Amino acid sequence: MDFGTSHTVAVVSGPALPARLVTVDGQPWFPSAVFWTGRGTAVVGTDALRLARAEPARLEPRPKARIADAEVLLGDTVVPTTTLVRAVLSRVVAEASATAAAPVQHLVLTHPANWGSTRIGALLTAAQGLAPRLSTTSEPVAAAAWFAHQHEFPVGASIGVLDFGGGTCDAAVVRRERSGLSVVGCAGLPDLGGDDLDQRVVDRIRVDEPAVADLLDRQQRLRPDEMAALLRFRDDVRAAKEVLSRHPQVDIAMPDDLPDRLLTRPEFERLVSADVARAVDLLADVVAGCGLTPGDLHAVHLVGGASQIPLLGTLLGAAFGTRIRLDEAPQSVVALGGHTLTDADRSTADDVATRPVSEPDPAPTGPVRTAAPVPAAARDRRQAWIAVAVAAVVALTAVTAVALGGGRTVPGAARAAGSAPERLSVPPPADGDPITVPGQSTQRLPVVEKGTGIRYEQGGVTMMWRLDSFIDTPEQSAELAEAGVHTDDEHRLVLVRITTGPVDQQASPKQVEAETYVVDDRGLMISSDDDLRLAGCPDRVGDELLEPGEQRQACLAFRLGRTTPVTEVALTPNSTAAPGDRMPTANGARVLVTGQRVDGAAQPLPREALPLLVPHTFRAEDGSYSADVAVADLVSAPSAYFRTEPIGLPGTRGVVARLAIRVPADSDIAPPLLVQLRDDRGTTIEQADEVVGQECVERRRLTESTAVQVRCFLFAVPTATPVRDVEISLYGTDPTVWAAS
Template sequence: MRLGVDFGTSNTVCVAQRPDGTVTPLLFDASPLLSSAVYLGPDATMLTGADAERAALAYPAGLEPHPKRRVDDETTWLGEREVAVVDLIAAVLARAWAEACRVGGGAPTGVVLSHPAAWARTRLARLAEAARRAGIPPVTFVPEPVAAAAYFAAILGRQIPPGRTLVVYDLGAGTFDISVVRRSPAGFEAYATGGLADVGGLDLDAVVVDHARSLTAGAGAGWARLDWPETSADQRARRDLWLGARAAKQMLSRHPRADLHVPLVDVDLHVTREEFEKAARPHLDRTVATTVDVLRSAGVTRESIAGVFLVGGSSRIPLAAALLHRQLTVAPTVIDQPELVVAHGCLYAVPAPVPVPTSPAPAPPPILTRPVPAPPPAALAAPRQPPAVLGIPPRGVLPEDFPVHLVELTVGDRVGYTVRTYVTGDDQQTVAVFASQGPRLPLFRRPEQATDHAAGGDDHAMASILHWESLRESMAVAFLPLLPRNRYVLDLPSVSLERDPKQWLTDLIVQAGDIARELTYALDIPQGQDLLGPGTLLDRLDDALRAAQRSSLRRKAHRDLRAFDQARLVSGWRRVASLIDSHLDWPA
């Protein structure tokens, strides 16, 4: 078994590769993310991961939450003890090594350890010494963007031809790194790098906390205790607040709103994705500007970019991909668990050695009783496919303009995925067709499950459209991208319409109206068609909202919006969402 390790600022990820090629992330406290925090107690007991964070509630001076940030320091103080930074890093690596030995039933045969592309000899020497003190045999180093490029090519099946480049946008917990990777005779190399030391997931957590602070400005005493805790109870409250902020940030990547409890202030808040993105926009704008600066300095043109790959846990924020796409005009690639990319890609950036017998015995001549056909030429042999990861076969990603779209539907706290295409009827009207079964639309927990359902069966409406066979063949070997414009929230319009018209989420309501009309016709919901059809109240609202989106008509349109009966609008939208919801089969 081989081990790939991504030692990160806030979390460390380890991926094990067995001799048969299967790859599995190691779990620490039931999570693939091992907190990089290290704790040294008054009795000199050293703890790592979640154990360190829990112990620090009683003795906060003993915690170093981000050892990687101190790699340039010889020592640091934990409580009343001076500790070598290399020993803190070694403690994290030792925890990873012990778990790998336990899972594999013995020591891994090789360890590949990633590092930031900008790290030079001194920092790498410290990292190597930490691995040695952790009891790990000599490791192989791989720059993080090179590992990401290896994942991009080997697992996602995306090629980086000679002369083309891959842009690796790494928004981790503590820092932002941007790298330009190209293929060389020796493999991949990062030939241009840049980044921001003061932008990362922790700063975006702070955005959520600051937003909560702005909504509870009168609770100064509670916030003073959260900002400067003096007791163990205050320490726990502060930890709960920041964990809640991180969870809310992550939830807003998948849902349009999230709840946050502010301890000591004792209030429950609702945070919308729009509010979060507005507050986070300055940070994300800086990452995009840095990306463009690095590309310009390296002489990279738009035409030479083979792909933009988003890695690091905070890169799943939808606004990050949207801003990059708008600036670079290249659709970024992001996966469900971008935190695992670097640790996994390490194992493909440094292939496993192929065992060679030292004294092979000559094979006896075969006894042929009938002619044996010659083997096919090597040029016709099927290309080697990388192994499945967590049961998911390796695939590429279909282009953005592929005629079948992945669709995300949200109602309340439920999220499901399906696929959709458009066809033109005999009357020259374009209508949406979903992978529906009569009046029911099955939804799936994961995007690839929705694609596999549509491509693998003939019991749904899409199977009867022209050219379906060729479309399903493409879907069977490549993922459908989830584009921001194909994410719909069916019940949020009624919530938004309860507010003052100036605060209405115009784009969201218009998008929800589009998908609602498509679903009421595709699933044959007459009552929904009556509520959304031409000339109805909701149809007139849609016209007014679209006018409000046009700057030339915005002032008059906002006056027109105030003329609507908000109670009827809210009631109508709730009825529409309920009708559609009753025809959706949500994943269990």
């Protein structure tokens, strides 16, 4: 079974049954989507997409992309991710058993080559009990196995595998050795897939058709009939992309009784050329990283539905000059190849019944029970009862807690008397709903090529902006660190060079520089570091005014987690630090870039991280004030804190960080705190705003000499980005870190 990001494909065979594709909902490849009903059951595939037209919040369209997350919020229910994955796997196994008229005895699951033991272990946990025997193999090895089944593949030769699926694009070099097939090198673009090519067409049409733009802007508030029309339109765009692989033009049925839209292959190729070029560059980078040249490859094997685009074959042929192999049904290649990896070639598949996935983190081999879904409200009540129990233990062990009227203690580990840290206490967060904005953070920005100048409107002034270079190498990171840009072993630095200047009137380029971001694979927009003095780069001098037509080059350094993939450089007034209260405009641009080949893996929580509610004392250097500060919690359903929608940036969710601050009762000074979140890779998520309302900002006296205040800070967090910790500092001081949960 090829459990894909957007679609799943499986092959079944038996003693009297030749290998054949398993059909689900009448299709040989079906959507991997899962819809969680109000009755606590899962519906998968095409039916899931249909049900989501009425209740889109209950749909998880890509459970594979969430497999590293412990749970997912669907509607009002928190569902373990393994439960969603199992729903897809079990549906396919059931259909395979029906096709073979016998229970499945051996289930082979494929996975990306760069998955570690955590993700593979989660996949196997979801599959436990579906077959007596479970095996895993990597997707490029499975694809290469099918290539060897169909074509000559000599021992010692290497092929390039480019898997351009609906949700992701992955490249690998696979070598055939006497002992079997092995992956020499691999990398992926989690933000690039066939769905993104569809979005390019949708974006073009929304510019041409205001009625379509209106539907897209209102998709969270559409009537069921409008939502159905919008989804049919998106389905027709997807079908049009596939038709253009075989024909020179196609008509797209438009919503709202609009006339059909003619889309030609040349127009489509213009819209997606930058994306397709990224896929070709990805494979070229992997080949070069393996110490090979294009001429060293025996062939390039294309896999995945989006690989059928003729432009891809054209660009690959020009870049590699070698044989480009494309099957009639490239969506099925990985599943077919995985099926060929039987006992005759045990070197390429890991059998869970006989050996672990990896030594540090062995896969489960016995029956595993996946956790049951918990309604969000019930989970809050359960946590409240746990909090009461912990508070009782703390009281019995004579650990002092500072009370804030009507408060509760957030759960923490009980310790022996005299060793437990003090914990502050806060009221429970206000009951609310999640705040989410669908889409991708930069989806409205036009894509331009590096070196192309654009005009950017800023406060009534027209500015010119151009990306000159993007450098993401270990050597550049080391050079920036030597130049004084702060970093550590958990982070790396990248350099962006831009040219900017006013077009029509005198203006400073400083704001344009500040609104230039690098964007990671999940849509997080990362700001530049202000402190940069690098040879060959001009100093960034305050608000220096430039005359119309005058231009200045700037070097911008960006600090991000060492495993964070960078996919774009963007110029925009809207970001995760300035999400706005409305949908962002198309003012600005984005340039697609390829950074270091990193796997996007999560990094461990710093050892010095404090538990929630444990205070740290911040003191001003001049002794003018001090305050005990603790992170109380992160509120993921914060709608009660706002009267209007606080964020409008696509692809983000609202998160409120609540802080408990103990200060002298007679002090009116609010500590100037810098509060930031960090994602699971250690990359900073900047604060969007401070919240006033509910229990926030109010100060309550505890004793004659002390008072406690709750302060709340809003963050626009990309939907697929987990939060690992909260980092707080007084401006200009070293930060203190709290675990996010």
